[in-house]
Amino acid sequence: MPAPRFVDLTFPEVAELPEGTVAVLPLGAIEQHGPHLPVSTDYVTATSAAEAAVAEVAEAGAAPVVLLEGLAYTKSDEHHWAPGTIWLSWDTLMRTLVDIGRSLQTSGITRLVFVNGHGGNSALGQVTCRELRRQFGLATFFAHLSVPGDQVRDVSNPHELGLGIHGGHSETSLMLHLRPDLVKMDRAVRRVPEQLTAYEQIGFGKPVSFGWLSDDFGPDGHIGDPTTATADAGKVLFEAGVQRLAAAIVEASTFRVR
Amino acid sequence: MPAPRFVDLTFPEVAELPEGTVAVLPLGAIEQHGPHLPVSTDYVTATSAAEAAVAEVAEAGAAPVVLLEGLAYTKSDEHHWAPGTIWLSWDTLMRTLVDIGRSLQTSGITRLVFVNGHGGNSALGQVTCRELRRQFGLATFFAHLSVPGDQVRDVSNPHELGLGIHGGHSETSLMLHLRPDLVKMDRAVRRVPEQLTAYEQIGFGKPVSFGWLSDDFGPDGHIGDPTTATADAGKVLFEAGVQRLAAAIVEASTFRVR
Amino acid sequence: MPAPRFVDLTFPEVAELPEGTVAVLPLGAIEQHGPHLPVSTDYVTATSAAEAAVAEVAEAGAAPVVLLEGLAYTKSDEHHWAPGTIWLSWDTLMRTLVDIGRSLQTSGITRLVFVNGHGGNSALGQVTCRELRRQFGLATFFAHLSVPGDQVRDVSNPHELGLGIHGGHSETSLMLHLRPDLVKMDRAVRRVPEQLTAYEQIGFGKPVSFGWLSDDFGPDGHIGDPTTATADAGKVLFEAGVQRLAAAIVEASTFRVR
Amino acid sequence: MPAPRFVDLTFPEVAELPEGTVAVLPLGAIEQHGPHLPVSTDYVTATSAAEAAVAEVAEAGAAPVVLLEGLAYTKSDEHHWAPGTIWLSWDTLMRTLVDIGRSLQTSGITRLVFVNGHGGNSALGQVTCRELRRQFGLATFFAHLSVPGDQVRDVSNPHELGLGIHGGHSETSLMLHLRPDLVKMDRAVRRVPEQLTAYEQIGFGKPVSFGWLSDDFGPDGHIGDPTTATADAGKVLFEAGVQRLAAAIVEASTFRVR
Amino acid sequence: MPAPRFVDLTFPEVAELPEGTVAVLPLGAIEQHGPHLPVSTDYVTATSAAEAAVAEVAEAGAAPVVLLEGLAYTKSDEHHWAPGTIWLSWDTLMRTLVDIGRSLQTSGITRLVFVNGHGGNSALGQVTCRELRRQFGLATFFAHLSVPGDQVRDVSNPHELGLGIHGGHSETSLMLHLRPDLVKMDRAVRRVPEQLTAYEQIGFGKPVSFGWLSDDFGPDGHIGDPTTATADAGKVLFEAGVQRLAAAIVEASTFRVR
Amino acid sequence: MPAPRFVDLTFPEVAELPEGTVAVLPLGAIEQHGPHLPVSTDYVTATSAAEAAVAEVAEAGAAPVVLLEGLAYTKSDEHHWAPGTIWLSWDTLMRTLVDIGRSLQTSGITRLVFVNGHGGNSALGQVTCRELRRQFGLATFFAHLSVPGDQVRDVSNPHELGLGIHGGHSETSLMLHLRPDLVKMDRAVRRVPEQLTAYEQIGFGKPVSFGWLSDDFGPDGHIGDPTTATADAGKVLFEAGVQRLAAAIVEASTFRVR
Numbered sequence A, B, C, D, E, F: 001m002p003a004p005r006f007v008d009l010t011f012p013e014v015a016e017l018p019e020g021t022v023a024v025l026p027l028g029a030i031e032q033h034g035p036h037l038p039v040s041t042d043y044v045t046a047t048s049a050a051e052a053a054v055a056e057v058a059e060a061g062a063a064p065v066v067l068l069e070g071l072a073y074t075k076s077d078e079h080h081w082a083p084g085t086i087w088l089s090w091d092t093l094m095r096t097l098v099d100i101g102r103s104l105q106t107s108g109i110t111r112l113v114f115v116n117g118h119g120g121n122s123a124l125g126q127v128t129c130r131e132l133r134r135q136f137g138l139a140t141f142f143a144h145l146s147v148p149g150d151q152v153r154d155v156s157n158p159h160e161l162g163l164g165i166h167g168g169h170s171e172t173s174l175m176l177h178l179r180p181d182l183v184k185m186d187r188a189v190r191r192v193p194e195q196l197t198a199y200e201q202i203g204f205g206k207p208v209s210f211g212w213l214s215d216d217f218g219p220d221g222h223i224g225d226p227t228t229a230t231a232d233a234g235k236v237l238f239e240a241g242v243q244r245l246a247a248a249i250v251e252a253s254t255f256r257v258r
Helices: A012-014 A041-060 A091-108 A119-136 A169-178 A192-200 A231-254 B012-016 B042-058 B090-106 B118-135 B171-179 B194-198 B231-254 C013-014 C040-059 C088-108 C119-136 C169-179 C192-196 C231-254 D013-014 D040-061 D089-108 D119-136 D169-178 D194-198 D231-254 E010-014 E041-060 E090-106 E121-136 E169-178 E194-198 E231-254 F011-015 F041-060 F089-104 F119-134 F171-176 F195-196 F232-252
Strands: A023-028 A065-067 A111-116 A139-144 B024-028 B065-067 B110-116 B140-143 C022-027 C066-067 C111-116 C138-146 D022-027 D065-069 D111-114 D139-144 E022-027 E066-067 E111-116 E138-144 F023-028 F065-069 F111-116 F139-144
Touching: A023 A041, A023 A231, A023 D231, A041 A065, A041 A111, A041 A169, A041 C231, A091 A119, A091 B090, A091 F089, A111 A119, A111 A231, A119 A139, A119 F119, A139 A231, A169 A231, B024 B042, B024 B231, B042 B065, B042 B110, B042 B231, B090 B118, B090 F195, B110 B118, B110 E138, B118 B140, B118 C119, B171 B231, C022 C040, C022 C231, C022 E111, C040 C066, C040 C111, C040 C231, C040 E111, C066 E169, C088 C119, C111 C231, C119 C138, C119 E041, C138 C231, C169 C231, D022 D040, D022 D231, D040 D065, D040 D111, D040 D169, D040 D231, D089 D119, D089 E090, D111 D119, D111 D231, D119 D139, D119 E121, D169 D231, E022 E041, E022 E231, E041 E066, E041 E111, E041 E169, E041 E231, E041 F139, E090 E121, E090 F089, E111 E121, E111 E231, E138 E231, E169 E231, F023 F041, F023 F232, F041 F065, F041 F111, F041 F171, F041 F195, F041 F232, F089 F119, F111 F119, F111 F232, F119 F139, F139 F232, F171 F232
Parallel strands: A023 A065, A023 A111, A111 A139, B024 B065, B024 B110, B110 B140, C022 C066, C022 C111, C111 C138, D022 D065, D022 D111, D111 D139, E022 E066, E022 E111, E111 E138, F023 F065, F023 F111, F111 F139
Antiparallel strands: none
């Protein structure tokens, strides 16, 4: 059973989707990712992972699932200063997601999984999940290809000191796996904010978060060390991420809290 | 010279786009299109036409141009009642387009052409064009694959009486050309609101417009006669539309009013 | 039967208006109209035409009709730079019209015709018509004294090359007919943006519209050739326009799409 | 020197208004006023008084002054339940007034007097006056034809017990003076909420105000005793009010706090 | 019977509050009050008075009453220029109060008394009272510790000429009574805008109000004469104010307009 | 050196706060916390902890710091159904925090630490921190008394299975330490959503979050096991939390990313 794409259906076909169908909405971003990665990086990773996970669930017949067209333009205000960033304000994105939730209710959808590729969307996504549940009764879930680097320490490249959260080892590896034609490894340079290690309370994945803009860290735009990235590492990260997303979609299809 | 896609560029590459580069933004819709067409119809036609027109301009080296990732979810409130319609309210779409215009300004873009596939976006698009010009100094242009049927009478299928504005002969032909796999011609039925011919002042393409919802016309959702649609007719319509769009993009690259 | 003015009625009289009564709302503008016309031009023409058309319908007993107090301040953002322009932003005007629609619903009004005198309101007016239909079930119609010059080419003065869209031959003639005391013909000069004729795709009444501000065309503010205007020409335009509006009101009183 | 009407001017004439010109903006309302008065009552009284006061100031050459087109539709939410009431929400009216203030700044106006005919606008008007001063540097003033009955006790008809705040003795008298053709004295009945006299702290013009809707008082809509109203009383009230407004305009033209 | 504090209750206890319980919400401000008073002045006076009045009503068993946690940050835009002022815009405060009203409805509260310590909140508070009544059916009341000086002339210190509206004799006396530790009498200077006495129509407590910012009056921020303030005067003012508030709460518990 | 309270200062004193002063803003909530805890629970814990941490920093002279008056009413939409919950919508709270940030900029404050007592504020708080940094240049930090239970598993009571996120062992212990007079231990019952342990991907502190309302879990409102709570455990939790907050404030006073 191939995974249906919502947009490929006629409206009567949407109306006939099985009860409990899980709709999956990729959230990307179009934003600067350093001099070596395309501005589509988060959009590519989110949509690729969501497609693969939905396909896996559908092929296995593990749960009724449908893939929504993803959002390319989201909340990238931390990169507002950079050419190539196209960002929605917090209230524009919030209104967009509420409008989508309202529309899904009319379509008979009751379960929605966000697959997010951009850490800057995570907080607003949490707010959205609750708002859609309250307003429209949707069961909502917020998933990432990987847990974002600004929430837990990323340990895959020790030279990053756990600070490779934007355009670093992981994202560059993922793009070398998914779209090597768009990666400029000759422009890749290490930009690790080592000063952050001096703080115990404040930092990425530490008890106290802070409000940062990417140009706080310098003019290059990325935060991490892309020089160690490889397509093989990207393949491992991608496939592990897809497995987890597929498992999450299956759980979401029957999730109950009591 | 292949047409660059904005999202494939790194941020320094965006910053180096030639002065006067025309950015092209497809506006689709995800909305019911009758029982025979997918809800993606307007999104497919807008993005296909924009891509083809941008490619033609770029290959001819006729003007500097860049293709933006299109918007799938737009203003489909006339189809709000239908499963499969995912619609943004007027203010959500307006805010989205203003946010995009603001971002393009940071990217150094000064000329923006909308390629619209959904008639329901036309009015708000006009409002947007002026707003973006006033707020950000953008030169803005609003183009359609074809002039929307609710603004001038469509004469390509006489059985439609000029009323084939949604899911009728033209759109169905276009989809038979572009995505025949998604068209269900066995579900295609004629739904022409013949009663409208009784009015001289009020109607599609008449002096007085009216505020309509698609379920005012009946439960099937489309307005027109898709039964006569063919892929050949779609090819003619598409190619003529692309030629016009390419010409418009070239004009937009040097357009001045004095 | 004189046409009742809504504002002259007591509230029980409003409640007793016949079912199907058509409410007519003039939309003017207070905005710069060149050095020769008052800033009230669009407000004068819209309210004069609406009054005359409503009177004609009422005297003929052709349909139940009531005239609403018009809006003087509307969406004149294209003239935002000029002294004398008092403009509402797109969202303020939209909210205003939605509030009026909501109120009319409480008054038992089910049919609403806008009589618009300002081209800059047309696009937002279309958005409003749909919004009022969806939210309040109002049958809504959007009419102009004349079809605005930026939508179809105006042919009444060949020296205008079809570009007399603001303060040109037509509007100046109308004002010479309606309020000659307010016209300064000694300040009237020809300001026709001849450069626009060089474009095939982009322009007033052409396939591709553009977002313009009136100072894009120069510091005088008007666009067209008022020097040929006469009160006689204005009388002809006005009376023809009123006839068409009256016919539209009658059609609106029984308009059905199926 | 006749008082110029802003809307009658061309835009260069607006630009040449003398420095310190006081702009006067009538605020009416279109709202139920009981079974005996037209819904235009507050609009008629506000615009009539503003016109007369402006004319008096201009004729005396006492201050540079210009009359703006008034607002008919304002904040009548207390009468939201009634046919005939056309009301703007608090934020729509606030946005409208801010937009007007912004536009006046572009027109070179630095002093603005509101002449308010509707008590329900008073509170929001205070908020507006400060907002326009802060945002645009306008010197702003809020005046009434008479001090509204819900702020100080009205003593002109003892049978009203000071409670004739809407459609009572004063307003009915004013309308008998200004527009006797629109008054239905045969429908005038006494509706005085005598119960209010039982409270010492809470009430109209008492230390503690309360949030009321007009249907809290009964289905007739008015609050007061119109049966004693006369055109003569209206004439006295009107002329005294106009004198006060004219004096206020003159003071506003040079008002300084230090 | 001690007055319950809303925040001290469990949610089942809130649900069991007697029908007709009057909720009391203090509205303070954190804003500059001249060089001699703390920025908390209005918050201290409002919360102190509300607490005392609620306690008195509860102890007397005169009415069911509950004290809500007050708002410290409110609408202090007239002091926007000053360090120490933390102000909400008009729409933020309005939305806050609407949200609180909505929440009280869920809590079963039907009567709400605002106790306001800041004159700058009075106008918006009136708007709120009506909005909450219309939207949620709440019986709403707006009370002050004292009637604000910009609404009626304050006569307690003749050297203030009735102009001691902010940080003058009254407020300084109140703070000397309530929080003498926070008053810097050595910084107290007389700042009375004597020029205002030259106007008959415009001014504090006069027929025409004006939109003022506190720095219109000078850089010191206060308006009045604090040099005569004493703790004894403050005690008298406070106790009289509390008596009136307690009486108002009792009236509010059974207030009916018919 | 006692920690200054912002609200106790005069405005000149605010202006003279040392450069780099850290402002600390407690974020509470007034919301149902089960049948055994007061609706003030999060407000009490946040303000108590912030006060203690600020006092410790100030007494040690470790950093310049000032305590702001906290917010009692915040984003408690997950408890919207319950009496006792007073909640702001996401946009009301966001606007409030933006307004506060804007005001602090005027006060010369450049560093702001939120001390949050309510998990439902965390996501919006992250959005706020970035918005305040972008709009006003504030260095912003978001801290919790404890890391919220819906983000990492709480392990202090094994019977809670890591699910004691609202009104469970920790919060009840804290309140037994801080305000034992407000705790009704006789109403404390165990409410642990054991079904959640069946999911690997979705859950509190798991890779995929979900949008929940507290009544999804049952009518009692709390989630966790308060029956094991003790004042001693609360003391340990509180003191450890305060130590961490004090350390975070000190770090915030000099925090730099490069």
